[in-house]
Amino acid sequence: MTTHYLILSGLLFAIGAIGVLTRRNAIVVFMCVELMLNACNLAFVTFARQVGNLEGQIIAFFVMVVAAAEVVVGLAIIVTIFRTRRSASVDDVNLLKY
Amino acid sequence: MSELWLPIIMAVPVLGAIVVALLPKGGDKLAKQVTLAVSLVVLALTLVMAFQFPGAAGDRFKFEATYDWIPTFGVHFGVGVDGVALVLIALSAVLVPIVVLASWHDADGVKTADGTVVAPKRSVKTYFSLLLVLEAMMIGVFAATDIFLFYVFFEAMLIPMYFMIGSYGGAQRSYAAVKFLLYSLFGGLLMLVAVIGLYVIAGKQTFMFPELVGVIQDPATQKWLFAGFFIAFAIKAPLWPVHTWLPDAAAQAPAGAAVLLVGVLDKVGTFGMLRFCLELFPDAAKAFTMPIVVLAVISIIYGAIVAIGQTDMKRLIAYTSISHFGFIVLGVFAMSQVSQAGATLYMVNHGFATGALFLAAGFLIARRGSPHIADYGGVQKVAPLLAGFFLIAGLAGLSLPGLSTFVSEFMVMIGAYSSTASGSGAFVVAAIVSATAVILAAVYILWMVQRTLNGPTAEPVKAFKDLNAREIWVMAPLIALIIGFGFYPKPLLDVINPAVTSTLTNVHVDNPAIAEKGAGQ
Amino acid sequence: MESPAEIIQHTAGGAIGLSWLMIVLPLLGALILLVLNRRTDRWGHLLGVAMSLASFVVAVLAFVELLGLGEAERRQAVHLYEFIPGMVDMGLLIDPLSISFALLITGVGSLIHIYSIGYMSHDPDRRRFFAYLNLFVAAMLLLVLSDNYVGLFIGWEGVGLASYLLIGFWQFKPSAAVAAKKAFVVNRVGDLGLLVGMFIVWTSFGTLAFADLGTKVGTASDGTLTAIGLLFLLGACGKSAQLPLQSWLLDAMEGPTPVSALIHAATMVTAGVYLVVRSGGFFFPEGSPQALAVAIVGAATLLAGAIIGCAKDDIKKGLAGSTMSQIGYMMLGAGLGPVGYAFAIGHLITHGFFKANMFLGAGSVMHGMNDEVNMRKYGGLRKHMPITFVTFLVGYLAIIGFPLLSGYFTKDGIIETAVHHQPVLGWLAVLGAGLTGFYMSRMVFMTFFGEKRWDKDAHPHESPAVMTWPLIILSIGSLFLGGYLILSNRLMLWLSPAVGRPEVLPEFHFLSTPGLATLGLVAVGAAFAWMRYGRATVPVVAPRGSFLTTFARRDLYGDAINESLLMRPGQWLTRFAVYFDNRGIDGLVNGLAAGIGGSSGRLRRLQTGFARTYALSILIGAALVTGALLLVGNI
Numbered sequence A: 001m002t003t004h005y006l007i008l009s010g011l012l013f014a015i016g017a018i019g020v021l022t023r024r025n026a027i028v029v030f031m032c033v034e035l036m037l038n039a040c041n042l043a044f045v046t047f048a049r050q051v052g053n054l055e056g057q058i059i060a061f062f063v064m065v066v067a068a069a070e071v072v073v074g075l076a077i078i079v080t081i082f083r084t085r086r087s088a089s090v091d092d093v094n095l096l097k098y
Numbered sequence B: 001m002s003e004l005w006l007p008i009i010m011a012v013p014v015l016g017a018i019v020v021a022l023l024p025k026g027g028d029k030l031a032k033q034v035t036l037a038v039s040l041v042v043l044a045l046t047l048v049m050a051f052q053f054p055g056a057a058g059d060r061f062k063f064e065a066t067y068d069w070i071p072t073f074g075v076h077f078g079v080g081v082d083g084v085a086l087v088l089i090a091l092s093a094v095l096v097p098i099v100v101l102a103s104w105h106d107a108d109g110v111k112t113a114d115g116t117v118v119a120p121k122r123s124v125k126t127y128f129s130l131l132l133v134l135e136a137m138m139i140g141v142f143a144a145t146d147i148f149l150f151y152v153f154f155e156a157m158l159i160p161m162y163f164m165i166g167s168y169g170g171a172q173r174s175y176a177a178v179k180f181l182l183y184s185l186f187g188g189l190l191m192l193v194a195v196i197g198l199y200v201i202a203g204k205q206t207f208m209f210p211e212l213v214g215v216i217q218d219p220a221t222q223k224w225l226f227a228g229f230f231i232a233f234a235i236k237a238p239l240w241p242v243h244t245w246l247p248d249a250a251a252q253a254p255a256g257a258a259v260l261l262v263g264v265l266d267k268v269g270t271f272g273m274l275r276f277c278l279e280l281f282p283d284a285a286k287a288f289t290m291p292i293v294v295l296a297v298i299s300i301i302y303g304a305i306v307a308i309g310q311t312d313m314k315r316l317i318a319y320t321s322i323s324h325f326g327f328i329v330l331g332v333f334a335m336s337q338v339s340q341a342g343a344t345l346y347m348v349n350h351g352f353a354t355g356a357l358f359l360a361a362g363f364l365i366a367r368r369g370s371p372h373i374a375d376y377g378g379v380q381k382v383a384p385l386l387a388g389f390f391l392i393a394g395l396a397g398l399s400l401p402g403l404s405t406f407v408s409e410f411m412v413m414i415g416a417y418s419s420t421a422s423g424s425g426a427f428v429v430a431a432i433v434s435a436t437a438v439i440l441a442a443v444y445i446l447w448m449v450q451r452t453l454n455g456p457t458a459e460p461v462k463a464f465k466d467l468n469a470r471e472i473w474v475m476a477p478l479i480a481l482i483i484g485f486g487f488y489p490k491p492l493l494d495v496i497n498p499a500v501t502s503t504l505t506n507v508h509v510d511n512p513a514i515a516e517k518g519a520g521q
Numbered sequence C: 001m002e003s004p005a006e007i008i009q010h011t012a013g014g015a016i017g018l019s020w021l022m023i024v025l026p027l028l029g030a031l032i033l034l035v036l037n038r039r040t041d042r043w044g045h046l047l048g049v050a051m052s053l054a055s056f057v058v059a060v061l062a063f064v065e066l067l068g069l070g071e072a073e074r075r076q077a078v079h080l081y082e083f084i085p086g087m088v089d090m091g092l093l094i095d096p097l098s099i100s101f102a103l104l105i106t107g108v109g110s111l112i113h114i115y116s117i118g119y120m121s122h123d124p125d126r127r128r129f130f131a132y133l134n135l136f137v138a139a140m141l142l143l144v145l146s147d148n149y150v151g152l153f154i155g156w157e158g159v160g161l162a163s164y165l166l167i168g169f170w171q172f173k174p175s176a177a178v179a180a181k182k183a184f185v186v187n188r189v190g191d192l193g194l195l196v197g198m199f200i201v202w203t204s205f206g207t208l209a210f211a212d213l214g215t216k217v218g219t220a221s222d223g224t225l226t227a228i229g230l231l232f233l234l235g236a237c238g239k240s241a242q243l244p245l246q247s248w249l250l251d252a253m254e255g256p257t258p259v260s261a262l263i264h265a266a267t268m269v270t271a272g273v274y275l276v277v278r279s280g281g282f283f284f285p286e287g288s289p290q291a292l293a294v295a296i297v298g299a300a301t302l303l304a305g306a307i308i309g310c311a312k313d314d315i316k317k318g319l320a321g322s323t324m325s326q327i328g329y330m331m332l333g334a335g336l337g338p339v340g341y342a343f344a345i346g347h348l349i350t351h352g353f354f355k356a357n358m359f360l361g362a363g364s365v366m367h368g369m370n371d372e373v374n375m376r377k378y379g380g381l382r383k384h385m386p387i388t389f390v391t392f393l394v395g396y397l398a399i400i401g402f403p404l405l406s407g408y409f410t411k412d413g414i415i416e417t418a419v420h421h422q423p424v425l426g427w428l429a430v431l432g433a434g435l436t437g438f439y440m441s442r443m444v445f446m447t448f449f450g451e452k453r454w455d456k457d458a459h460p461h462e463s464p465a466v467m468t469w470p471l472i473i474l475s476i477g478s479l480f481l482g483g484y485l486i487l488s489n490r491l492m493l494w495l496s497p498a499v500g501r502p503e504v505l506p507e508f509h510f511l512s513t514p515g516l517a518t519l520g521l522v523a524v525g526a527a528f529a530w531m532r533y534g535r536a537t538v539p540v541v542a543p544r545g546s547f548l549t550t551f552a553r554r555d556l557y558g559d560a561i562n563e564s565l566l567m568r569p570g571q572w573l574t575r576f577a578v579y580f581d582n583r584g585i586d587g588l589v590n591g592l593a594a595g596i597g598g599s600s601g602r603l604r605r606l607q608t609g610f611a612r613t614y615a616l617s618i619l620i621g622a623a624l625v626t627g628a629l630l631l632v633g634n635i
Helices: A003-022 A026-051 A055-085 B002-022 B028-055 B083-102 B124-143 B147-156 B158-168 B173-202 B219-236 B245-252 B255-265 B267-280 B282-287 B289-308 B313-333 B337-368 B384-397 B404-417 B424-435 B437-452 B459-463 B469-487 B490-506 B512-520 C020-040 C044-067 C096-119 C126-145 C149-167 C174-205 C210-219 C222-239 C247-254 C257-266 C268-283 C289-311 C315-334 C338-368 C386-400 C406-421 C423-448 C465-499 C513-535 C547-553 C555-606 C611-632
Strands: B062-070 B075-081 C076-084 C088-094
Touching: A003 A026, A003 C611, A026 A055, B002 B028, B002 B062, B002 B075, B002 B083, B002 B124, B028 B062, B028 B083, B028 B124, B028 B490, B075 B083, B075 B124, B075 B147, B083 B124, B083 B255, B083 B267, B083 B337, B083 B469, B083 B490, B124 B147, B124 B158, B124 B255, B124 B267, B147 B158, B147 B173, B147 B267, B158 B173, B158 B255, B173 B219, B173 B245, B219 B267, B219 B282, B245 B255, B245 B313, B255 B267, B255 B313, B255 B337, B267 B282, B267 B313, B267 B337, B267 B490, B282 B289, B289 B313, B289 B424, B289 B437, B289 C555, B313 B337, B313 B404, B313 B424, B313 B437, B337 B384, B337 B404, B337 B469, B337 B490, B384 B404, B384 B437, B384 B469, B384 C020, B404 B424, B404 B469, B404 C149, B404 C174, B424 B437, B424 C174, B437 C174, B490 C076, C020 C044, C020 C126, C044 C096, C044 C126, C076 C149, C088 C096, C088 C126, C088 C149, C096 C126, C096 C257, C096 C268, C096 C338, C096 C465, C126 C149, C126 C257, C126 C268, C149 C174, C149 C222, C149 C247, C149 C257, C149 C268, C174 C210, C174 C222, C174 C247, C210 C268, C222 C268, C222 C289, C247 C257, C247 C315, C247 C555, C257 C268, C257 C315, C257 C338, C268 C315, C268 C338, C268 C465, C289 C315, C289 C423, C289 C547, C289 C555, C315 C338, C315 C406, C315 C423, C338 C386, C338 C406, C338 C465, C386 C406, C386 C423, C386 C465, C386 C513, C406 C423, C406 C465, C406 C513, C423 C513, C547 C555
Parallel strands: none
Antiparallel strands: B062 B075, C076 C088
């Protein structure tokens, strides 16, 4: 039975999404994004199991690779912003607007 | 061999443009000389081609060359000229060297009334490079026998002109350039839709014009496609009420660019009406004749009246052109041999006449720095030569008999009056109403002449120098052409007439009276 | 009535075959003088005179050659080249009518060229003046020699251009510039008539050549002919300063005096008469309403011109009013059909002589009086300018119709024919003759008789020989030409191949009722003028005068009517149109642009810069897409 896994995946995704929307600290936002990615991974793997082939599991690996790359770039950006602005709050970087 | 003429004539200015653009910095003078030389080569080639035209092989289109371009969609690089296209290509080839010579200092910046100079945004050599690119596209747009290729040139022409206005124009150049571009793009998009529609509905897997003539039979389809083409051409021409971009663009553009804009680019609109609107969609053209003739007559009278009230010389000339384009559209849609031949002749003559007027006005403005008529007075006394050329150009603008514009205006009006096309009663009214423009034309030209050339010499005008040798060489050929074709228009008409006849055949209008006369003489 | 002869194609060479030289020579002169510019300053005037004289010689040779042909062969068409293929060919028609005009234009024209050498000798732009004069001669010859209406129209507008350039010759004077423009614009109103008339001719008959029209006109309805006739009459009114398009002629006197003599008296202003007579056989059949309209316009103008002439103190404007009036006589004659054509053309020719004579005489007076034109500042000049006085006197006697002088025969011919065919108009013409006697006598008395009323620095002197000789030659023409042309119907017989002639040739009566009445009225007019301006002292400052005087001084309020009826509304219309274009059409365009710009400005406020807002919109978007897919049921 895979229903529980899927529910867990949905919950994790919701938690992550709410975190992205409500938290100000860039690191926390970043961790919530990771949480959402992993929720997706869980869903993929679950479906792969349910359908009985390997494609979902392969995609999970792809997501992990992308997430790793994202961590590298994202953390670098956050560190740079922190160095220049002395803050890790996402609301302080709002210059890129209209 | 004959199929190489047009590709070569188009390739020469493109190569010239590349050479000019690659010249080292600071070689402004060299850039001007190279541009002049290239444009003269193009002129020479065009003239040789034109003289070979009567004897060349081919039924209607001669010097045809067709190469595959996008085979999947049946798009060809197809070029070829009939009489109408030939005279317009010749017009472009004649005007470009003159414009190069006239705009020798245009790209150096535009002087304003208080003596300051509006600096150009781009370098001198870019201007001349753009000029050559524009020449290639002008020739291409008239030579294209593939509708898709025509569309590409039609739109691509905007690019060099946009930069010429926007980077080298007067104080309000960016407003004028954007207005020009948006208007033209709007029309162009409608035309693109119609072009694609034509391709899909015709189902012939080709964009070649000769193969698409007479293919669309359904009247409703014809009307929709006609509208797409016509709106684009009406904006280009420009016809009332979509004309307001022209005064702005012409007033802000440097004089040379204004000449090409009004003298050649706008002719693409009326050329397109004659070639594409009429021949591809004859039934729709007939159905829409009345409203279009009404718009044309409004343009004629309205343009003339608004021209009378202008205080800016270049805007005034632009409005006179709107009036003249009304005549051309009237001639095209009056659907008679005489009126359409007259309209085509008008396109050529108007290019020379308005070109001369814009350039003479440009010389005045270059001396005084102001386009306002009120800033002048008594130029005749200090610069008689300039005043004389300005006067003759102005007289050509009011279609004085003996000057080339009269022949064409006369043919358009008499052709409209005597048209046997359906609703000929309306053409009689249109001809009479438009004939009143001869009075209005006298008012707008002579009043401008009176306020600029005549009267006591204004203080700032006293320092005017008369034309120098370069400027004389700019004006003299145009004036000679205006007077020459005024008394002997036959060479042009002999080329134009067969093309117009085949247009009328495709539109299924026959003019027995004229055909008989033409054969009899 | 006998109809005109057939037009035959000229094949032999000779002077007729070379008649195009008549036009080309002065045109070449104009071209050389204008292109070579200041380089020709020293000899330019001589070239101008030479070209005009050469043209005269060609005209005389062609005339002699024409005389040598039989009457049926005296209409020779000379084909030049194809002008508008399938529509019209350029060609010349040499027939008695056109060659008469050509002789008048080149003959009187050459005399005026010669006179101008002296008159313009102090002007730095004399060369340009001669260039324009040559241009005028060429255009005028094209007008009268052309064998089709398009060529005629080119000449028609060409003379208009020359007139424009010459009226505005002293363009630095704003009044001259305005007068030149006015002349051109008013003429264009007339040209509109001619233009639309040509549309109808081409549409109805498929030709614009005189030779083809003769055979085709019979097929047209009366309505078509009337329309064409009235439109051509409008054209004639413009060029010949007939009511209601008369207003430009008086202002045209701003030009140098030789111009007034050549263009605005002897030749160009008579082009309207030429047009009516030339088209007479086609579009003005005898007794048709359009012919009657021509006669009525003529009669009205001859009175209006005479009334204006009575009140003018400016000698040139007085003569201009007189010109209007005399052309009115010609139009009246031309409106009577073939019976009147010979008299109209005869009066046109003699008028060309005596009016040019008087204009040049006036120029000679002005030359001696520091360019003063106000007759109230003349007086007693006969002793100081004897030659000018005598020649002017001859012109004066000719125009008032003094027995046996030129004007007597030609004007009396018109009056008698008119009384016979259109009694009312005829008696109006008699009345006009009386007015002529008054205003011309007034002019002579104010200028040459009475006491001196000169400005202090005036030193009147006779003009140089180069100016007086043309006066003498013209006055000889004014003496005898009329009698020669009219007696024994010489002119009528000569012109008949071109314009036809009545069955019964008129006889000239020396003692007819209208003739005697005319003479009586002229004598009364002259006597009245003697009482007012000869015997009595003429005040230097013009008295206020009666209502009638003011009416005449203001040119019968012609300008005021034009001003309030045409110019003011025109200016309002123009202003409204410009406003509508800028605010209405362009306002709409700019408004649309501003509207799009404004809404996009509001829309872009959504881009707040907060990353979390964007995240929320992505989430909502994803939810909406998912929801939509669920609704459609594809999942």
